[in-house]
Amino acid sequence: MEDLKWKEPLSHSLRRGAGRAMGDFSMIAEGDRVLIGLSGGKDSLVLLHTLSEFRRRSPARFDLAACTVALRGMDVSILEEYCAAREVPYIVLRHPILEIIESRNERSPCSFCANMRRGILNSRAREDGYNRLALGHNLDDAVETFFMNLFRAGRARSFQPKLHQTRTGVTVIRPLIYVRETTVVAEARRLNLPILLTTCPWAGRTERQRTKAMLDTLCGEVPNLFASVVNALRSLDTADRWTEEERG
Numbered sequence: 001m002e003d004l005k006w007k008e009p010l011s012h013s014l015r016r017g018a019g020r021a022m023g024d025f026s027m028i029a030e031g032d033r034v035l036i037g038l039s040g041g042k043d044s045l046v047l048l049h050t051l052s053e054f055r056r057r058s059p060a061r062f063d064l065a066a067c068t069v070a071l072r073g074m075d076v077s078i079l080e081e082y083c084a085a086r087e088v089p090y091i092v093l094r095h096p097i098l099e100i101i102e103s104r105n106e107r108s109p110c111s112f113c114a115n116m117r118r119g120i121l122n123s124r125a126r127e128d129g130y131n132r133l134a135l136g137h138n139l140d141d142a143v144e145t146f147f148m149n150l151f152r153a154g155r156a157r158s159f160q161p162k163l164h165q166t167r168t169g170v171t172v173i174r175p176l177i178y179v180r181e182t183t184v185v186a187e188a189r190r191l192n193l194p195i196l197l198t199t200c201p202w203a204g205r206t207e208r209q210r211t212k213a214m215l216d217t218l219c220g221e222v223p224n225l226f227a228s229v230v231n232a233l234r235s236l237d238t239a240d241r242w243t244e245e246e247r248g
Contacts, residue, residue: 005192006085010053014187017179018050025162027173028132030060034173035130036088037121038066040079040196042188043136047176049191051134052086067091067124069117072098078194095120110206126168137174140181143229144211152207158233180226
């Protein structure tokens with residue numbers, strides 16, 4: 001039975017943050033067909049609520065559907081109910097990703113799983129004629145990725161809010177890119193969204209969790225840390241790079 005809160009509109013703060021990101025990066029236009037990667041976590045559920053409301057309010061008409069790459073042990077029946085309540089067509093693709101990780105004794109299971117799921121979603125989007133793939137990454141995810149790349153690869157970069165993939169012709173969009181995780185958590189609770197418990201055996205033991213804990217400590221000393229990282233990502237310039245050529 002669907003929850004009446006699933007019909008409620010978004011909070012002002014979340015609608016404003018998502019709307020600004022979609023406007024800044026021209027994420028959705030008239031006639032687009034958008035496929036949401038619905039994992040069943042708080043981010044993807046809030047994303048679905050956001051885009052389904054945006055579809056209703058926006059003057060630009062676009063199609064919207066959701067797709068779950070179901071891992072071993074996932075019961076997605078509650079997600080089916082939620083998508084029906086939001087009038088969003090729903091697709092379930094079952095794939096033995098966990099079994100593949102275990103057979104390979106994969107060193108980076110979370111990265112491997114994320115890449116596999118994104119590849120599966122991209123393929124389905126292309127096959128079904130969707131030109132946009134919407135993912136639920138929030139601002140905390142972007143900043144964590146920035147520091148993970150800095151520490152692990154020595155590169156000051158994070159994923160793009162909007163990225164066109166020439167191989168598939170599908171453009172990845174991240175409408176929650178300006179929204180803090182605390183805002184997403186609060187919205188998921190307020191709307192009583194049907195968050196699935198993870199079936200991943202590696203949950204909570206990842207490099208991202210360690211980076212998140214480090215950033216929690218840093219933010220206590222540098223309150224504007226997240227805003228500074230966003231500013232850096234939007235203003236990286238060749239003049240800031242170290243080169244052998246002397247500059248006056």
